[in-house]
Amino acid sequence: MATEQFRITVFDTTLRDGEQSPGCSMNHQEKLRLAHQLDRLGVDVIEAGFPIASDGDFAAVKAIAAVIRRPVIAGLARACRPDIERAWEALKHAARPRIHIVLASSDIHLQHKLRISREDCLAHAREAVAFAKSLCDDVEFSPEDATRTDPEFLCRVLDAVIEAGATTLNIPDTVGYTIPSEFGELIATIRRRVKGIENVTISAHCHNDLGMAVANTMAAVAAGARQVECTINGIGERAGNASLEEIVMAMRVRHDRYPYETGIASEHLFPASQLLSEITGVPVQPNKAIIGRNAFAHEAGIHQDGMLKNPLTYEIMTPQSVGVPDSKLVLGKHSGRHALAIRCEQLGYQFDRRALDDIYIRFVRLADKIKHVEDHHLLELIRDTHKPAASATPLFEPLPTAIATAAAVSASSYESPKPFPLAPQTNAFAVPVTVPAEHPDQQDYLWGV
Numbered sequence: 001m002a003t004e005q006f007r008i009t010v011f012d013t014t015l016r017d018g019e020q021s022p023g024c025s026m027n028h029q030e031k032l033r034l035a036h037q038l039d040r041l042g043v044d045v046i047e048a049g050f051p052i053a054s055d056g057d058f059a060a061v062k063a064i065a066a067v068i069r070r071p072v073i074a075g076l077a078r079a080c081r082p083d084i085e086r087a088w089e090a091l092k093h094a095a096r097p098r099i100h101i102v103l104a105s106s107d108i109h110l111q112h113k114l115r116i117s118r119e120d121c122l123a124h125a126r127e128a129v130a131f132a133k134s135l136c137d138d139v140e141f142s143p144e145d146a147t148r149t150d151p152e153f154l155c156r157v158l159d160a161v162i163e164a165g166a167t168t169l170n171i172p173d174t175v176g177y178t179i180p181s182e183f184g185e186l187i188a189t190i191r192r193r194v195k196g197i198e199n200v201t202i203s204a205h206c207h208n209d210l211g212m213a214v215a216n217t218m219a220a221v222a223a224g225a226r227q228v229e230c231t232i233n234g235i236g237e238r239a240g241n242a243s244l245e246e247i248v249m250a251m252r253v254r255h256d257r258y259p260y261e262t263g264i265a266s267e268h269l270f271p272a273s274q275l276l277s278e279i280t281g282v283p284v285q286p287n288k289a290i291i292g293r294n295a296f297a298h299e300a301g302i303h304q305d306g307m308l309k310n311p312l313t314y315e316i317m318t319p320q321s322v323g324v325p326d327s328k329l330v331l332g333k334h335s336g337r338h339a340l341a342i343r344c345e346q347l348g349y350q351f352d353r354r355a356l357d358d359i360y361i362r363f364v365r366l367a368d369k370i371k372h373v374e375d376h377h378l379l380e381l382i383r384d385t386h387k388p389a390a391s392a393t394p395l396f397e398p399l400p401t402a403i404a405t406a407a408a409v410s411a412s413s414y415e416s417p418k419p420f421p422l423a424p425q426t427n428a429f430a431v432p433v434t435v436p437a438e439h440p441d442q443q444d445y446l447w448g449v
């Protein structure tokens with residue numbers, strides 16, 4: 001068990017900052033499904049949305065606050081009363097609500113966007129935090145564009161909001177401009193200069209415009225930040241946010257250098273990634289660290305040779321440790337409902353008997369035509385047979401026993417095992433099951449786990 005000093009709070013903003021990225025908006029049901037998965041993943045804070053942004057966002061935050069009871073549920077608000085009141089209205093029945101206030105602090109933003117002075121900024125920040133604090137004990141404050149803010153002024157803003165009651169100070173690199181050494185120094189400066197900093201949590205929120213969001217986050221942690229803000233698959237504004245799976249696995253695999261702990265159950269990382277891709281229709285780049293389809297693929301003969309002799313030669317973590325299913329279970333026409341159900345569960349779906357029967361009938365027909373039904377076929381089939389809200393329970397529980405059972409089933413009834421990962425064979429998916437025409441460009445993300 002980690003001592004408090006080394007425990008990192010994982011703040012997931014997939015449903016807020018992630019959702020703001022083009023093509024990633026989610027409806028109410030989809031947000032709830034993902035929130036359940038984030039809960040299973042073990043994130044500490046779910047930023048569920050920006051309640052004043054729309055009635056839909058408000059309703060989704062409220063629903064998530066009502067049903068997800070373990071993690072803190074945060075809602076974003078600008079530094080003004082209507083936003084804060086709306087956020088609180090959505091959050092007030094949460095088991096652990098948090099109001100997250102954002103106000104820009106850089107001169108560029110103050111002059112050109114908000115058209116207010118530094119003194120106005122200080123006053124608004126102080127007032128907003130005090131008002132939020134009168135409603136909710138847990139208040140986070142983010143000085144937007146912190147990394148392009150005069151550090152002297154940034155520290156004054158942070159002094160003011162601590163005095164007004166903020167409990168977490170989030171330092172956003174809003175435009176992805178900083179570099180690791182500089183961001184680490186900024187966190188160190190804040191720790192040195194801001195009054196009362198020892199009583200609050202410092203948080204890092206990094207964007208990936210220069211491809212350094214994760215590196216910057218790690219530098220912040222090394223300098224004393226104890227909350228990381230991140231998203232599944234690194235989705236987010238423009239080039240995205242720091243990727244949750246990369247941060248978590250960097251801490252796990254390089255524990256010698258990053259001796260920090262999170263509450264993340266890493267075997268749920270891949271299911272979370274797949275679920276998000278499935279919901280948004282946005283594919284994961286194949287070479288994406290940790291959860292991309294090539295992350296554990298070995299093609300070069302010399303690598304394959306090493307892998308066969310000892311996986312440690314070319315793998316710094318096992319696929320299983322991040323929830324990539326062991327694809328030894330090959331589904332074919334001899335497979336029964338049991339194996340099919342287990343495979344569906346590994347892919348994040350649980351079906352009742354009747355719903356499974358529907359899938360099974362079509363599965364057997366397909367297996368008759370193509371020898372092996374790969375996971376991407378199965379996912380297409382599931383999507384085509386049961387649209388998400390129907391009888392699929394969006395539940396993905398750890399399945400160690402189920403996987404063991406499946407392995408036993410596969411040993412007796414399947415053809416030669418295939419190494420992970422299986423590449424999609426989109427042409428093989430011929431007659432009996434029709435690929436839904438609405439996502440012609442999405443074959444890639446259903447990549448056959």
Ligand code: KIV
Pocket residue numbers: 017076102142144145170172173174175205207
């Ligand atoms: O990038 C940013 O500045 C934000 C804030 C709301 C934290 O997303």
Ligand code: ZN
Pocket residue numbers: 017172174205207237
């Ligand atoms: Zn952001």
